[in-house]
Amino acid sequence: MASASDGGEDQATLANQQTNIDESTVKEPLDLVRLSLDERVYVKLRNDRELRGKLHSYDQHLNMLLGEVEEITTIREVDEETYEEIIKSNKRSVPYLFVRGDAVTLISPHEIRS
Amino acid sequence: MLFYSFFKTLVGKQITVELKNDLEIRGTLVSVDQYLNIKLESVSVLDEEKYPHMKSVRDCFVRGSVVRYVQPPEESVDVDILHDATRREARSAV
Amino acid sequence: MSSMLKPFLNSVISIITNDGRHIVGHLRGFDQQTNLIVENCHERVYSMENGVEMAPLGLYVVRGDNVALVGDVDEELDQKLDLSAVRAKGLGPIQW
Numbered sequence: 001m002a003s004a005s006d007g008g009e010d011q012a013t014l015a016n017q018q019t020n021i022d023e024s025t026v027k028e029p030l031d032l033v034r035l036s037l038d039e040r041v042y043v044k045l046r047n048d049r050e051l052r053g054k055l056h057s058y059d060q061h062l063n064m065l066l067g068e069v070e071e072i073t074t075i076r077e078v079d080e081e082t083y084e085e086i087i088k089s090n091k092r093s094v095p096y097l098f099v100r101g102d103a104v105t106l107i108s109p110h111e112i113r114s
Numbered sequence: 115m116l117f118y119s120f121f122k123t124l125v126g127k128q129i130t131v132e133l134k135n136d137l138e139i140r141g142t143l144v145s146v147d148q149y150l151n152i153k154l155e156s157v158s159v160l161d162e163e164k165y166p167h168m169k170s171v172r173d174c175f176v177r178g179s180v181v182r183y184v185q186p187p188e189e190s191v192d193v194d195i196l197h198d199a200t201r202r203e204a205r206s207a208v
Numbered sequence: 209m210s211s212m213l214k215p216f217l218n219s220v221i222s223i224i225t226n227d228g229r230h231i232v233g234h235l236r237g238f239d240q241q242t243n244l245i246v247e248n249c250h251e252r253v254y255s256m257e258n259g260v261e262m263a264p265l266g267l268y269v270v271r272g273d274n275v276a277l278v279g280d281v282d283e284e285l286d287q288k289l290d291l292s293a294v295r296a297k298g299l300g301p302i303q304w
Contacts, residue, residue: 034204038193038197047303057116059116065120095191096185096188096191097183097184098120098185098186100150102179102304103134134302134304135224135276135301135303137224137299145212157279167224167230167252167254168279169285169289170222170281170289171222171281172282173215175212175213175216175278176276177277
């Protein structure tokens with residue numbers, strides 16, 4: 001098992017190496033988002049909404065513009081008699097969609113299949 | 115500022131705005147400000163049967179904070195310009 | 209800037225609030241935060257059982273944070289609406 005100090009040193013070296021590579025460096029979360037530009041991403045929003053689409057633009061609030069978008073909304077209802085949970089999904093496709101960042105809960109660079 | 119500039123390029127175009135209360139409104143974009151508040155004219159509500167609240171409204175102001183989505187017209191999106199502007203903004207943000 | 213509301217000054221406006229209420233009245237003032245002064249206003253209460261109910265409110269200051277939408281009411285069009293025949297659920301609240 002590697003000691004904690006070894007791990008720390010490795011991390012420091014790695015960080016030093018990465019300062020030389022500019023555009024591909026990931027130092028903070030938004031850098032990872034930048035690397036997904038022009039790639040398909042998976043975005044989760046509040047209230048059971050999911051989007052898949054090509055990331056064309058974003059800003060520091062995580063406002064985004066996606067292309068060839070597929071939106072899935074999931075509605076959960078409880079049957080009044082049987083108390084069974086009924087899950088309904090609605091799917092729709094949109095050529096371009098601006099998404100306001102305040103509803104975004106996560107972005108994944110990999111297009112996770114449902 | 116990036117999306118403020120983007121929306122300014124859509125002035126005069128038909129857009130569809132979806133609010134966080136599920137109301138969907140289509141109209142011509144008249145203006146936008148730094149908060150991404152938007153003003154629309156010649157508006158129509160997509161599901162007027164369900165939402166008859168806007169029947170006598172032609173022009174309206176939508177507070178940026180209640181917008182969930184905006185659908186721009188397909189032909190008015192230039193992805194190359196957006197990619198460049200996004201990279202530029204990402205570099206200058208730090 | 210929020211001078212976008214300037215053309216609506218002194219005309220009848222229709223406000224949709226973040227908690228889903230629908231308020232109609234004369235816009236007498238506004239500021240940067242979308243705080244609104246509305247005179248002679250009433251709330252339009254929607255239901256599936258009855259027509260639209262008008263609840264008089266008087267002079268209101270609506271806090272900007274609670275404003276979702278402001279519409280410029282075409283009064284001629286509005287008077288032609290038969291609100292007693294309208295059946296609709298109330299609007300839902302703004303939810304992220």
